[in-house]
């Protein structure tokens with residue numbers, strides 16, 4: 175069953191401001207497993223695309239946090255996850271969209287990203 | 289030398305005061321900036337004190353004067369973006385030990401005094417006038433212009449610096465508590481974020497004039513574009529991200545109708561300008577930019593938040609004060625650099641000025657025309673806070689540099705830079721300066 | 729849930745009236761002028777000598793509103809998004825009060841509609857004036 179994982183950037187990913195524990199290597203590892211990946215951040219969507227392109231990592235989507243549920247219409251998969259560092263934005267919007275949720279440190283130890 | 293706040297008599301708050309008595313006799317010459325950062329990394333060399341010294345020294349060098357020629361200081365002692373040093377957090381001793389201290393260990397870290405600056409800038413040997421201005425560079429500029437004009441000092445450094453600490457903006461303190469004191473509860477219990485009042489005025493504006501939020505898009509794109517050409521700015525230095533219509537229009541609401549990009553980003557930075565008499569300015573390194581007038585808005589709303597009616601009346605009054613004291617009309621303005629942090633009051637400011645003949649309710653339509661620096665009607669060529677982060681001083685630096693012909697990539701080209709106006713912050717409560725390439 | 733309120737010297741009469749389901753607003757008897765939020769002095773004559781508390785009719789109109797999606801107050805964050813309206817009192821439309829408009833759907837606010845005051849319990853039991861649309 176296919177899986178989708180959405181990554182917040184700032185406070186979550188190593189390239190964020192502030193940096194978080196999720197590395198680009200982990201994102202690549204997830205993609206190698208066939209997981210659908212992309213970002214969901216407060217950064218402008220055009221800037222999110224630019225980040226993935228700058229680091230040479232393919233992505234399936236970029237998104238804003240309050241629009242997470244739109245990903246369910248775009249991608250029909252078995253499980254949806256969001257990784258983020260903010261309770262009031264990341265966790266709340268993930269739960270509201272029916273996504274599973276991981277804090278960045280949890281995600282960094284999850285076998286899906288290793 | 290004890291430093292106090294500037295007295296009310298230094299501000300030009302009333303209509304009917306006539307032409308400013310020092311019109312064209314005070315000039316800005318030097319500009320100095322620190323770098324920008326999102327938050328302080330707690331190193332001594334990036335503290336708000338260190339960056340203030342850097343900005344001051346840069347302004348001195350830019351003007352081409354020697355430090356002992358400076359005889360006045362006008363600074364804003366408050367440096368917070370909303371972040372305060374937590375009561376239970378140990379003081380950063382290595383930072384404190386890196387500077388000559390005053391009695392207050394947070395001086396130079398989370399606030400700034402004239403005493404601290406003088407102790408740490410021994411080259412400023414001839415300061416015999418110093419004064420504090422509240423809140424903003426806009427306010428300090430008015431005070432400095434008046435001080436030089438009045439002869440209280442002949443060569444003045446004006447300074448505003450900002451610190452931003454780790455943690456999220458305004459999420460701590462009272463906002464995290466189970467109960468709050470009765471007086472602040474009167475207004476804060478309902479959880480309105482900082483942009484709420486402006487968002488409401490914008491909502492009423494849209495209902496009254498039949499406009500909508502998406503019509504702000506060209507202003508946002510233009511502001512960020514201009515800001516990315518501001519080498520001192522936060523976005524230019526750290527995240528050179530343009531904004532697209534999609535980026536803006538789909539962004540999450542903070543307080544609808546204000547979204548994430550209608551708000552500015554809190555940052556750390558410092559800037560300083562060197563003001564002097566028109567006479568002395570002639571011998572300095574940069575082309576003098578003459579001050580034609582300064583104006584102050586001190587209106588207080590009757591209720592909890594200003595109504596659209598109050599905002600429009602005050603902006604119109606401010607516009608009249610600006611023109612009256614400068615002895616100019618709207619037709620003399622080459623550009624406008626009114627404040628934008630929040631985006632949704634910029635239109636009130638420029639409608640109050642009647643910029644390029646726009647009337648009430650017309651600014652958003654005006655935004656749909658060419659408002660770029662290349663066009664005949666440049667809007668916010670500095671890019672403001674949206675273009676470079678929350679400093680509330682980009683507009684002043686840009687105005688000076690436009691008139692000196694050294695605004696670099698932001699230099700307006702569709703119109704000659706001859707006279708400009710900058711100021712803010714709020715429609716009710718702000719300070720404005722009229723700048724000119726020539727003294728008369 | 730709203731944060732609790734700890735009445736202070738300036739505002740105690742307002743909060744104790746609210747606990748008795750009464751809305752009182754500060755008034756300067758010299759100027760015959762209401763003011764809110766309350767202050768130590770009258771905003772017009774600048775004197776504190778003639779300030780009193782005056783009971784209001786408890787009716788008003790919705791002047792304007794916004795929808796808060798990102799609120800700094802932790803206790804309110806679970807309720808996001810929520811309406812925050814500005815009510816103008818019928819007794820004096822210059823007097824404004826905030827309201828979450830209990831019972832009114834989010835972002836479906838009838839601007840200009842009549843409202844009446846109700847009293848809602850906060851986190852520490854202190855009652856808070858709130859406003860409901862009159863059907």
Ligand SMILES: [Zn+2]
Pocket residue numbers: 756757758759760761770771772773774775778
């Ligand atoms: Zn009175």
